[in-house]
Amino acid sequence: MNENVKTLNTLITSIFYDLTDIEKRIFAQGKFNDVSINEIRTIQAIGVENLKKMSEVAMALKITVGTLTISINRLVKKGYVRRVKIEEDRRIVMLGLTEKGKLVYQTHEKFHCEIIENIVSTLNENEQKMLIQSLENVCDFFKSKYY
DSSP: OHHHHHHHHHHHHHHHHHHHHHHHHHHHHHHHTTOOOHHHHHHHHOSSOOOOOOHHHHHHHOOHHHHHHHHHHHHHTTSSSSEEEETTTTEEEEEEOOHHHHHHHHHHHHHHHHHHHHHHHHHHHHHHHHHHHHHHHHHHHHHHHHH
């Protein structure tokens, strides 16, 4: 393994673990200390715009509907998510965020925006484009190799 590969491996691994750790600490210390990182990701997948079907959220999270149901049950009980049955077909369950859930969503979005703003503030326009292209290449690799 050459030196650049070693450095990139160290950086990517460190960024991944640091982000996860920082997110855990931010939410553990705040008023949303009863929400796990996986539950925050579920809240993010539901979003604040429109109601979503269970299957849509499960697909976005790359989990089964059964696994999602367990998480949704917890989030409903904690007051972050609401279930809505569609009158035309009562079998369809839609998901939406409560006001409390929307606050978690916004807090998480703000955290990510601060990170991205900090990163891009140190880069010129060309460097930003190069970073975007590089990250798109990484995403494409993951999608083609593992999905």
